[in-house]
Amino acid sequence: MRVLVVGAGPAGLTTAVTIARYGVPVLLVERRADTTSLPRATAVSTRTMELFRSWGIEERVRAAGPDVSWQARVARNLTAPDGVVADIGFPTREQALAVSPTWPACVPQDALEEVLLEHLRGFPNVRVHQATEVTDLHDGPGGPGGTVLARLRDRRTDVSRIVAAAYVVGADGPRSVVRDAAGIGTEGPGVLADYSSTMFHAPLWEHLGERRHGIYPLTDPAVSGVLLPAGGDRWVYGRETDGRDGTVDLLRAATGVADLRPRITREARFTFTVRLAQRYRTGRMFLAGDAAHQITPRGGTGMNTAIHDGHDLGWKLAWVLLGWAGPQLLDTYETERRPVGLRNAARSAQPDGSYRAAAGELANDLGGRLPHAWLDRDGTPVSTLDLLGPRSTLLVGPRYTGSVTAGDAPPGRGDGRPARRGAGRRAAAAPRRPARRRAGSTSPGGRRREPSALAAGSACGWRRPGRHTAPAARRAGCGRRSAAPTGRSRAARPAGRTARAHLRRCRTGRASGPRPGTERRAWRRRTSRRRTPTGTSGRPAR
Template sequence: MNSPTTPTRPPTPRASTPVLVVGAGPAGLTTAITLARHGIEVIVVERRPALSGLPRAASISTRTMELLRSWGLEQEVRAGGVEVEWKQWVGPTLNAAGDTHLTSFPTREQSAVLSPTAPASVPQDHLEPVLLNHLRSFGTARVEMGTEVVGLEDRSDDVQVTLRDVETRETRIVHARYLAAADGARSTVRDALGIVMRGPGRLSQAIGTEFRAPLWELLGDRRYCIYAVTHPEAAGVFVPAGHGDRWVYGVEHELAQYSSPKPTKDQSARLIRLGSGLADLAPKIERIGTFTFAAQLADRWREGAAFLVGDAAHQITPRGGTGMNTAIQSAYDLGWKLAWVLLGWSGPQLLDTYEAERRPVAAHNVARSADPHGGARLAAHELPADLGGRIPHVWLRSRAHTVSTLDLLGPGLTLFTTDPSATWQRAARSVPGPPLVVHDLDTITARGMGIPRGGALLARPDGAPAGWWPSGTEPAAALRHAERAR
């Protein structure tokens, strides 16, 4: 017992939550949003006091935009970007003749066939606030900025995490049934779990200069996603980074011979003038930073009830624009699977499919980004990794190209049927597990999805087929088999 003169140390506050998400970047916010949309309580902690103000990743892929569309965020996200064609322009300077090449993102014409939406050129410092505001709209979510992880204990039935307020240094303990570590390339949680990253951590160094200058006026109709200039003194890339003629100019560190790690504003302005081909251009330099190209994959993405997601699980160079998209799509996958288990819609074995399904995609994108020519691959070769085998997009004939088959996917299972569908609907009402919603399709739409008359297609929330049956299948037996397989 303490003596009367000895101050009593207050006990460390404790709390519990179904899921604790560490990190409020795109991966962490996506994980939390997916959980919150299922009604799951979630706490998000982020060491930074505020979101990043850097444009960083600016290419949002087809599948990522489909997810944002499903949350009703497509227009709000696009509002912070620029309209471009997904092509690369290559020339000596921006003011010289050059060549145009296709990229691994589909063009507008290709997108119109593939998806109800299309890739978007939107800087990350616009996307993240949109995601954060959406997350905060749910009463089941709490976001705590300026909070860091300082202790971690993975126990048999939960994860005990010690959190510290960065400003006050006060600590508290949170017990989480599951932990999602989305705390970046230098993940504190990953290190605490003893998980090692494999692969080159320093492929090359680059300098990124964020600036504003009237380049769109120079480019005119050449509104593309990336411009590569080959000027011998200023070889690099110009990438649009949002509204107001905001740009990022990237150059390999080895090409810039400076005594300090990065150039001065005057030196950067000179390079931009050389690369643009406009001797009198006066760019407004807002920031100069260096970054390292890394292509690494974590040994494993799970330790007990703790999962790695985003850069904590995989580091991908900017080549090909897949890093943030891989993170968001994997975070969505983890989010809905955690939600299903917590809601009792599935057994815990579902969580084993997170790494099994998403790791091959990440490994593909990591290897591609390590290839100096990885950014030059065509959409036909890279779309399978992005779309992930989801069901086909077909516009519903009765909705005047406003509703896609992808828009019919819900938080549970979705069953697409054709006439006669009554027996499928009766069978669906008797299947236990997650909610199962039935949609009857007209013959043409069904044909577009590969469903024969009298057949059916069962889809997961991510659009991956969970069952595909021809005409003549006995519905009740088919759905019972799908339930057991799940």
Template sequence: MRVVMTVLVVGAGPAGLATAITLARYGVPTLVVERRPEPSPLPRATGISTRTMELIRSWGLEERVRAGGVDVRWQAWIGPSLVSPHGTALDTIWPRPDVVSRLSPTAPACVPQDVLEAALLDHLTGFAHVEVRFGTELVAVRQADGVVEATLRDVGNGAVSACRPAYLVAADGAHSPVRNAIGIETDEVGDDDGPRGVLGSPWLAARTTLFTAPLPEGSLWDVLGERRHLIYTITNPEAGGVLLPAGDGRWIFGQDCDPDAPTPAYEALADQIATAIGLPGLRPTILRTGTFSFDAMMARRYRDGAVFLVGDAAHRMTPRGGTGLNTAVHDGHDLGWKLAWVMLGWASPELLDSYETEREPVGRRNTTLSAQSFGSYRDPAEELDFDLGGRVTHAWVDQAGGDADRGITTTHPGATRRVSTLDLLGPGLTVLTGPETPATDGQPLALALGGTLTSRVPVRTCRLDGRTAEALGIPAGGSLTLRPDGKPAVHWAPELVPSGASSSWLTSVAARK
């Protein structure tokens, strides 16, 4: 049996789902395959960054995702036990809500990964041109003369099918069979001072235990009162580790462990957890326990021909800093819109070269920091700036132009409502102008595209009021052209030629007239 699709995505975790959703929203036929028979029930990561929430918001999923989360203080608590009032609250990489509110229309969320994946999967399966197959694995892949040949196998009945996607996206995790099959090697990334586990041990292995701990008087949240934090570091030497809320009454207990030691009995784990919580008589219910390697690695390349790596397949991070899931989602979105532009004829294939150029430094930076012992405790302002990734400044505007300070009139239809400048972004190029910019002035794009504006790329033009234009750095009579991810492509002023760090990739569009 031969399956025909445009893009094959291997893996239905955050990276694969983000890639597929972005492609789907452009109308690109996509097949997603996942070896597991069903979505993972494990919470795994719980911190969703500001930029990730901006993407989720743009997909119309913010309300649903937040509904499955936990309301926390974005700090760590360090103390002898969970319930002990004798401890210290410390800032981590996560910014304060009052800071975020000035820079974004949304904010970080503490949402378990399984809840996030369920929301993304439901959204994805709503597109008629997308198919998602669980219980299906990729068993072979080869490339010849620019053609990808992939062989898929139904894990349940062993049935084999072949497909020839235009592009293949490997979102199949840190041990990526696709990456191994195409011969991309990896390098370990470590702390210069030596490896450190959860609490600074020399072991590069950790055990995580998922549990519930119902109390006669309510829940652990009720006992904690106002001390509802993102993460708790327990310093008791008899039960040292970290505790994280995982939603729906679930908690995660993480500990350093000797990878060669046998798994403790559930009863022993329950006793340790009760000690870490600080309620010795408590009998937690162990839902699952397992170990994972607490190391970090980078793929030497993000691409081989028409095969691309995203998420953990490209970079494996430790849990420190909570950047693994978020970097994966950002990878998927970046690759997704670039693949879509090429598939739709809006850009030449050279645009795809920018995926590794732009995303590899981000992955390397986050992977390196996650391998360091202080990886969870970095300057929140610096981390927020890096997370936002250089996208256009957020400002609240009125689409109908009824606000004297933030008024906006647009050349595309839209409801009368107060929106963020991020909401103005279209699937193609978005041109923001000031009130004095001539409405018919196409010179910025003409210059950026080598003098020719391709008719295939949708262009959305939005005229901002003077104050907002000034806040966004748009000079009088000038404009700011944005990519679909909000990053500036061209800054233009009447007396200047276009400038911008990412303008070079835009010229590839001119090759497809």
């Protein structure tokens, strides 16, 4: 069953790419006929560049914007010689490379969307429909097999059709149709200020020399605002709305270049707004990006927060649909991402929200991801982050002496059933430590039985981490995991017949084994009828 992603901004494109990498069908719809033509956000954080690096598009993304240092140069105007460099929460290249294999980039949003969309179209399991909007959504019953019905309308032909999806991701902006259909409200201070922006082209880099930064705040009261590089010779001049248009004289004063001949291409008005969705999910409908949180440009966290939303939600949806995890995994999306949206929205609401020390904000940006360290692979330096694949990854040290076991367990749906055909087998990223338990044990009646280190009451879960500690059980491919300490006493272990039956089921994939608690009861019932007569030895009496 496919996933319907509504909106082809940074959040929607990231969600679609992440899901598509797992081979899950994706339908992406966007009401615009093309990607945005506005630079909008330009800050691409360290963690965001790490994600692009893992997709193999880091260099393409970085080439789409100017090479700058992500610090602010505060001065009277753009070319004033007495400016001051200030931290705005992004590390320098040197600071980033101490904890990451990459560093922040300055890429306008319109250029970034083009790169992401081109990358997304390269997946055979993805369909992209532009100039298409969602007009109605109906969330069907929950549980396995549930679907969401969506009515789509082609804005060019006015033809409507209905599609079904396992899940819907609303990444359709602050006036989200998906959020309204899900019945999710918003909270927050709302509109904070009105701003104007002027987009223009002018050869300003030749006047700056080595003073290449990601943002230039202007302190002259007559031109108070910011200048942002937006790729090539394109710039954006933003300021609080004061009734003046971005005239040539105003741009000359803001840049400090008296004979500047700018080519003005666009004037726009926008608001600084802070709002947060009360929930990120209702049933099978999820929110990401501006549909979940509106964040002002202060701090440059808005687009990065949206991209991180899409990545987090995308891999979780893929894992659930492939049966690698249960649907409870999806509950963690709101638990993990909403506090991040709340923190970044609160920062952007502060008048001085742009200015933060790089160290603290870098830690927030990286979150709890695996620490970066350079490793040597046949003479080539490799980051620990480069070793991570789409599935679970085990990292071991150079002194590890175990053997590599690829495909050591059959795939599953997360509820004990085998995965559907074509889901593939699990590939171990590193050797598994050999078991230290002996291969078998003797039953109370003296008979040899199949080994099992599971405590009574354990549940079978093919794709859960953990295996029987006995080699024979591992060879059987059983993915059961004990819910109690493993087999310290005979009374806590299943009888041999039950163990053999469980292993046969796991080999064939026809069943998930006895229900929790039945193994202990089965052993007690059998042993109560198998008392060995006093003074005899050998097998118990029947």
